[in-house]
Amino acid sequence: MAHDAGAFRLEVGVFPIQRMIFASETRYQDEMLNLDRTALLAAIAEPRVIANVEIHLVHPGESCRLIHVLDTVAPMAKVQGRSTVYPGFFGTTMPAGDGRNHLLRGAAVIVCATFPEPTSGALSPVEAIIDMSGPAAPYCACSDLVNVVLVCHPTPGVTNADFDAALHRAKLKAAGYLARATAALTPPTVETYELSPVDPDLPRVVYVDQLHQQGLMAQTFLYGKHTQGLEPTLLHPNEMLDGALVNGNYRAPARAATYGHTQNFLVQELYRRHGQDVNFLGVVIGRGWQDSQLLKERQGWMMARMARLLGAQIAIMSADVGGTGGNNTIDFMQTIKACEHMGLQTVAVMQESGNPDGSDPTVVDFVPEANALISVGGIGWHTPAAPVVQRVIGGTTVQPSIAEEPRDPSGPLEVECWYGAIWKRAELGLSAVDV
Amino acid sequence: MGEGIEGDNMPDVLRVVHYLNAFFGGLGGEEEAHTPVSVHPGALGPGRLLEQALAPQGQIVATIVCGDGYFADHEEAVVAQVRAHWQTLKPDVFIAGPAFRAGRYGLACGRLCLEAERRQIPAVTGMHVENPGSDLYRPEHLYIIATEGSAVGMRSALERMAALAIKRGHRQPIGTATDEGFLPRAVRRTVHTGTPAAVRAVDMALKKWRGEPYTSELTVETFEAIPPAPPLHDPSTALVALVTEAGLVRQGNPDRLPAAAATHWASYHVAGMDRLVAGEWDAVHGGYDNTAALQDPNRVVPLDALRELEREGVIGKLLDDVFVTVGNIGSLNAMKRIGAEIAATLVQRGVQAVVLPAT
Numbered sequence: 001m002a003h004d005a006g007a008f009r010l011e012v013g014v015f016p017i018q019r020m021i022f023a024s025e026t027r028y029q030d031e032m033l034n035l036d037r038t039a040l041l042a043a044i045a046e047p048r049v050i051a052n053v054e055i056h057l058v059h060p061g062e063s064c065r066l067i068h069v070l071d072t073v074a075p076m077a078k079v080q081g082r083s084t085v086y087p088g089f090f091g092t093t094m095p096a097g098d099g100r101n102h103l104l105r106g107a108a109v110i111v112c113a114t115f116p117e118p119t120s121g122a123l124s125p126v127e128a129i130i131d132m133s134g135p136a137a138p139y140c141a142c143s144d145l146v147n148v149v150l151v152c153h154p155t156p157g158v159t160n161a162d163f164d165a166a167l168h169r170a171k172l173k174a175a176g177y178l179a180r181a182t183a184a185l186t187p188p189t190v191e192t193y194e195l196s197p198v199d200p201d202l203p204r205v206v207y208v209d210q211l212h213q214q215g216l217m218a219q220t221f222l223y224g225k226h227t228q229g230l231e232p233t234l235l236h237p238n239e240m241l242d243g244a245l246v247n248g249n250y251r252a253p254a255r256a257a258t259y260g261h262t263q264n265f266l267v268q269e270l271y272r273r274h275g276q277d278v279n280f281l282g283v284v285i286g287r288g289w290q291d292s293q294l295l296k297e298r299q300g301w302m303m304a305r306m307a308r309l310l311g312a313q314i315a316i317m318s319a320d321v322g323g324t325g326g327n328n329t330i331d332f333m334q335t336i337k338a339c340e341h342m343g344l345q346t347v348a349v350m351q352e353s354g355n356p357d358g359s360d361p362t363v364v365d366f367v368p369e370a371n372a373l374i375s376v377g378g379i380g381w382h383t384p385a386a387p388v389v390q391r392v393i394g395g396t397t398v399q400p401s402i403a404e405e406p407r408d409p410s411g412p413l414e415v416e417c418w419y420g421a422i423w424k425r426a427e428l429g430l431s432a433v434d435v
Numbered sequence: 436m437g438e439g440i441e442g443d444n445m446p447d448v449l450r451v452v453h454y455l456n457a458f459f460g461g462l463g464g465e466e467e468a469h470t471p472v473s474v475h476p477g478a479l480g481p482g483r484l485l486e487q488a489l490a491p492q493g494q495i496v497a498t499i500v501c502g503d504g505y506f507a508d509h510e511e512a513v514v515a516q517v518r519a520h521w522q523t524l525k526p527d528v529f530i531a532g533p534a535f536r537a538g539r540y541g542l543a544c545g546r547l548c549l550e551a552e553r554r555q556i557p558a559v560t561g562m563h564v565e566n567p568g569s570d571l572y573r574p575e576h577l578y579i580i581a582t583e584g585s586a587v588g589m590r591s592a593l594e595r596m597a598a599l600a601i602k603r604g605h606r607q608p609i610g611t612a613t614d615e616g617f618l619p620r621a622v623r624r625t626v627h628t629g630t631p632a633a634v635r636a637v638d639m640a641l642k643k644w645r646g647e648p649y650t651s652e653l654t655v656e657t658f659e660a661i662p663p664a665p666p667l668h669d670p671s672t673a674l675v676a677l678v679t680e681a682g683l684v685r686q687g688n689p690d691r692l693p694a695a696a697a698t699h700w701a702s703y704h705v706a707g708m709d710r711l712v713a714g715e716w717d718a719v720h721g722g723y724d725n726t727a728a729l730q731d732p733n734r735v736v737p738l739d740a741l742r743e744l745e746r747e748g749v750i751g752k753l754l755d756d757v758f759v760t761v762g763n764i765g766s767l768n769a770m771k772r773i774g775a776e777i778a779a780t781l782v783q784r785g786v787q788a789v790v791l792p793a794t
Binding site (some may be wrong): 359364401404 | 530537576586610611612613619620621622623624625626627628629630631632633634635636637639640641643644649651652653654655682688691692693694695696717718719720721722724725726728729764766767768769
């Protein structure tokens with residue numbers, strides 16, 4: 001069949017989710033999913049690597065805390081078209097962004113696990129916690145969703161690398177399994193995503209997305225492959241909606257998420273305004289955390305060059321939904337600088353590191369060209385203290401920092417290791433001001 | 436210096452002490468710059484306008500005047516004299532200037548306001564952002580009202596200085612820098628804007644593209660330039676120390692150094708060690724792939740190389756302890772303190788040179 005890929009016209013059939021219960025048969029009806037736990041287990045089982053999977057359902061408002069959270073995934077499945085969702089992990093890899101998906105909106109798959117081998121340094125999972133209710137919940141990604149939580153336990157003797165690879169397969173298979181419950185149903189609403197031609201006088205905008213890639217447990221997958229040697233490249237936003245980027249980064253609590261890649265707030269906003277006040281050209285991706293100053297400068301120019309060759313007039317930047325921090329801020333600043341030097345009007349979304357009294361410098365690097373920054377805050381800030389919870393999923397102790405002793409996870413918590421905190425601050429509209 | 440709760444025993448009328456240089460104090464121009472400190476009852480010169488702005492909530496009880504040149508030449512003595520006057524005058528608030536773009540005046544206003552704050556006297560000054568006093572004293576978190584470059588902006592400067600001084604004197608909550616009109620003073624707070632970052636980003640980009648005014652939400656910091664130390668006169672006699680932010684710790688991390696945002700440091704005894712042995716060390720710094728460091732810790736903290744230099748007589752001796760913290764996403768304030776603490780220890784132990792391997 002000719003021309004059955006590459007149109008980049010994606011229909012998303014949206015099935016709202018209000019509630020999930022365990023049942024003898026997996027079935028979607030009236031915004032509720034009945035879930036056959038045994039069938040889901042069978043769909044994701046890899047006993048050679050994952051000895052045991054606990055499956056839990058949690059709802060917003062519950063006195064429930066999820067700990068050792070590694071990643072969150074939007075439940076979706078391809079129901080028409082040749083490509084797949086989360087392409088590259090299963091079967092042939094071909095360009096995504098076409099056809100029709102079914103999406104369970106209001107739900108997520110969450111994977112929680114403890115790795116079998118000891119780790120330290122950057123390539124380590126760092127504690128990340130979701131409270132489903134209480135004062136900290138608004139600052140936790142996915143606390144407002146109905147979540148299917150997979151707590152995965154490794155088979156003895158398995159390596160971290162093998163276990164991690166299996167976790168990616170498990171979460172993505174689970175996401176597909178859940179959404180396929182709607183495969184034969186007519187979606188209540190269908191959203192169509194395509195970058196149709198618009199008024200040529202509208203400013204041409206690219207989204208420049210700096211990905212996190214350092215190694216195992218600090219990586220981002222593009223079409224199933226880590227992005228270690230990635231040179232900046234171009235994505236149609238539909239490829240992101242389809243899950244071309246999958247998260248394997250557990251390095252900071254405010255990390256990227258597969259859910260955040262597919263529902264990226266800047267992609268959503270630029271799509272919303274495409275044809276209204278912007279002409280959205282596409283997404284330039286590249287990896288941050290380059291290994292030297294020269295490579296960081298090179299990275300900046302390579303990102304900007306891609307945007308310039310696309311004919312963009314405006315670049316809007318973020319470091320995925322995980323935020324800027326230390327090392328990657330240098331790559332980020334070099335990209336801002338290069339974009340400005342190539343004539344793009346550049347705005348970049350950043351977090352501000354700093355202590356609660358607000359008196360620290362807020363970014364570790366800067367260039368004078370960074371003259372239009374959006375802050376999602378972070379300095380002069382304490383997330384409200386979280387109370388005791390009735391239910392804990394994901395482990396038996398929490399260790400908010402390696403500088404602290406592990407402790408009872410159900411107790412009150414006054415910490416900053418909330419899962420997806422930067423992403424939530426961006427969505428909630430937090431910023432920082434001089435006071 | 437932060438905001439406070441209005442107390443029960445707050446004075447009805449705030450006692451304000453005002454500081455002026457000799458020129459604004461009416462004691463003459465540049466030729467009077469060497470006028471020593473004098474105290475005058477009530478308001479003087481622009482202080483009269485200031486007092487109108489303060490009324491009825493504040494009253495200028497005295498004006499302290501000093502020539503800018505005299506201040507620069509006798510800074511510590513002047514500060515001591517002003518402190519003594521404060522003890523007598525018991526001000527509720529201290530107001531200095533405004534200094535506009537006058538550099539020496541700005542430095543004097545900044546120094547005296549800092550001194551007042553350290554004595555729990557709320558202080559307010561005013562100057563142009565390019566006054567050297569602004570660069571020097573904003574990082575000290577002083578409240579400096581942004582003024583125009585010259586005295587043509589006197590009235591509006593005094594009105595905003597008075598308004599802020601009244602709030603500070605009454606320990607009332609202080610608004611943002613934009614609301615109150617003070618220069619960013621290196622204190623930031625996270626706030627709710629009510630608009631998601633993505634919307635603000637696209638809005639700002641469109642304004643920037645159209646050439647319309649917009650305000651960046653994040654003021655980029657300028658960092659202090661650290662001049663390199665002069666070369667060692669004779670390294671072959673020097674006691675040398677190894678200090679690192681690489682987070683290399685003894686296996687088990689006994690000192691519980693964090694992976695990021697460290698607030699403390701550790702030291703490890705390396706006397707008698709020819710090199711760091713793999714397996715005995717961990718690298719807990721959360722910012723880099725530590726595979727190579729774990730395989731050979733000497734590649735992060737080069738004990739082996741320094742021992743070689745020690746044997747060859749290139750350096751005199753290596754200190755028996757290495758000093759370690761974690762630099763990853765370090766708070767500058769914490770790092771300054773950690774650096775000062777380690778440096779004090781090194782000085783005490785007679786160290787003349789430091790090798791600082793970074794990651």
